[in-house]
Amino acid sequence: MCFLCFVLIQHxxxxxxxxxxxTCAKKQVESSGDMVxxxxxxxxxxxxxxxxxxxxxxxxxxTYLVAKYFSxxxxxxxxxxxxxxxxxxxxxxxxxxxxxxxxxYRRVVNYTNGILFPGGGTYFNESGGYGEAAQTIYSLAVExxxxxxxxxxxxxxxxxxxxxxxxxxxxxxxxxSLKNKAIPLDFVEGFENSRLFKKAPEDIISILNKYNVTFxxxxxxxxxxxxxxxxxxxxxxxxxTNKDEYDFEFIxxxxxxxxxxxxxxxxxxxxxxxxxxxxxxHDDEAVKISHYFSDFFVDECRKSPGKFPNEAMEKEAFIYxxxxxxxxxxxxxxxxxxxxDKEDFDKVQLT
Numbered sequence: 001m002c003f004l005c006f007v008l009i010q011h012x013x014x015x016x017x018x019x020x021x022x023t024c025a026k027k028q029v030e031s032s033g034d035m036v037x038x039x040x041x042x043x044x045x046x047x048x049x050x051x052x053x054x055x056x057x058x059x060x061x062x063t064y065l066v067a068k069y070f071s072x073x074x075x076x077x078x079x080x081x082x083x084x085x086x087x088x089x090x091x092x093x094x095x096x097x098x099x100x101x102x103x104x105y106r107r108v109v110n111y112t113n114g115i116l117f118p119g120g121g122t123y124f125n126e127s128g129g130y131g132e133a134a135q136t137i138y139s140l141a142v143e144x145x146x147x148x149x150x151x152x153x154x155x156x157x158x159x160x161x162x163x164x165x166x167x168x169x170x171x172x173x174x175x176x177s178l179k180n181k182a183i184p185l186d187f188v189e190g191f192e193n194s195r196l197f198k199k200a201p202e203d204i205i206s207i208l209n210k211y212n213v214t215f216x217x218x219x220x221x222x223x224x225x226x227x228x229x230x231x232x233x234x235x236x237x238x239x240x241t242n243k244d245e246y247d248f249e250f251i252x253x254x255x256x257x258x259x260x261x262x263x264x265x266x267x268x269x270x271x272x273x274x275x276x277x278x279x280x281x282h283d284d285e286a287v288k289i290s291h292y293f294s295d296f297f298v299d300e301c302r303k304s305p306g307k308f309p310n311e312a313m314e315k316e317a318f319i320y321x322x323x324x325x326x327x328x329x330x331x332x333x334x335x336x337x338x339x340x341d342k343e344d345f346d347k348v349q350l351t
Contacts, residue, residue, distance in 0.1 A: 054113035054301035055314070056086050057096040059137065061130040061158075065121040066337055069327045075099075075345070080324040080336035082118045082156070085269035088291065089298035094317040095338065097345045099128035102136055107350040109140045109151060111308045111317075114301035119157030119218075119267060124171045130158075131165060138166040138261075145259045152260040152300040157218055160254070160263030164222045168230040176221030178244040182212040182281045185240040185252055194239050196255050196262055196296065204292050213286040214252065214266035215279070216242075221250035221265055260300050268293040274335055276328055317348055 060076035067073070076098050083093045096108050096115065108115070117134055124131030137153075144151040155163045164172050185208045191197050197205065207213055221244070227233040239253040242265075252265045270280045271290040308314035322344075324336035 052090070052302070054091050054298060054304065055094060055111070055306070055308070056091045056298070056301050057094050057108050057112045057115045058082050058086070058319075059096045059115065059117050059130065059133055059159075060098055060340055061118070061120050062098070062122045062126065063339070065333060066327065066339075069330050069332050070325075070339070074339040075342055076340045078319075078338045078340075079118060079120065079334040080338060081269045081273035081334060082116060083319055083324075083338070084273045085290070085294050086116065086298060088272065089294040091298045091301060093319045095319055095322070095340060095344075096133070096137075097340065097348075098130055098133045100133070100345070100349075102140075104349060105133065105136045106140055109137065109144055109306070111306055111314075111350060113304035113306045114152040114154070114297070115141065116297070117153070117155040117159030117162050119159055121158065124162060124165045131162060131171075134159075134162045135166045138163070141261070142259060149305060150260060150300075150303045151306070152297065152304065153262070154297045155261075155263040156269065157265060157267055160251075160265050161220055161222060163261065163263045164227070164232075167232045167235060168227075170230075172222065172226050172230050173220035174223060174226055175219065176223075176244050176248055176250045177219055177246065178216040178221075178242070178250075179219070180217055180277055180279045181245075182215045182279055182286075183242055184209055184211055185214055186242055187240050188238050190237075191239040194237055194255055195260070196239060196253065200292065204289060207285045207289055211281075211285050213271065213281050213289050214242075214264075214268070215270050215277075215281065216266050217277070218265060222254075223250055227251075260303075262297065264293070276331060276333065276335065313350065317350060321348075 058078050060078050063074050063077050066077050078095055086093055094112065097104070115137055122130045126132070141151045141153050153163075155161075161173050187209060224233065224238060227236060235257055236254045237257050238251050239255065241249050242252040243249050250265065253263065255262045268290045271282060271286040274280055275282070308317070319338065322338050322340070324338050326335070327337055328335040
């Protein structure tokens with residue numbers, strides 16, 4: 001073989017070996033890269049644990065307060081700000097109908113992880129109304145907690161007043177006018193030992209105590225004296241008080257001494273989601289305290305083991321099945337509301 005041929009053959013063999021090694025190295029790099037990407041993907045995969053996204057019911061109420069915004073009649077409504085309030089802390093929401101039987105409300109308590117009684121304007125003595133539904137749900141919540149099944153209840157404004165109603169067995173509200181005004185809380189001695197505030201960061205307590213961040217809009221309230229007179233003062237821990245425009249003292253926050261049941265006379269949800277009243281605070285401090293209360297209650301609901309029997313029933317019950325109506329344009333009390341009719345009640349009975 002000539003020398004030139006030998007050199008050419010050697011060069012070709014070396015080039016082939018180099019290409020083979022390069023291909024192997026490339027495959028090793030690609031394989032290594034795939035392993036890294038798989039690990040990253042595994043870390044990014046959503047992990048859904050039981051209780052991470054609790055399902056919370058919001059009790060609807062009669063339409064007395066909002067009927068003027070619609071030409072057609074509706075049976076009940078929920079202000080959208082309460083839905084957003086809970087969703088902002090990771091909860092999912094179902095509307096809870098008024099005018100139903102005890103079996104329906106038992107299913108609500110069994111399938112959900114907590115209930116919110118919203119503010120608004122209605123009567124407590126209406127047959128098949130807000131007060132009657134709240135009474136039934138409250139008794140079922142107490143029953144569940146007595147059996148060791150954690151089930152939280154939250155009442156805002158009218159919802160806190162209805163807690164007094166269901167605990168006493170009669171309407172114990174008194175006249176108390178503080179409308180369209182944001183104020184700080186006057187904490188009661190020992191409030192720091194309450195479930196509602198004992199883990200609150202110092203800046204939250206300072207904001208609540210110093211700044212006008214709790215928005216009030218009410219004509220009635222509960223007082224220490226009325227709780228005592230009706231024999232239920234020992235069942236409630238008063239956490240803060242305030243005074244109305246006539247210097248009349250009322251309870252602005254309280255919690256049950258036995259159960260995960262909480263009430264506030266002010267409106268934490270409005271700080272983030274209602275804009276119809278100029279006096280509603282929307283600054284950083286106001287939004288912080290709104291988040292504090294929603295985070296607290298949603299975390300409480302994460303402790304509850306309630307679960308729907310199946311995913312199809314769960315999805316059928318969600319508030320996502322309904323579209324909110326814009327009422328802010330008509331200078332309504334709420335920016336948006338959900339309205340419901342008898343057809344909705346009949347369709348979703350949680351059975």
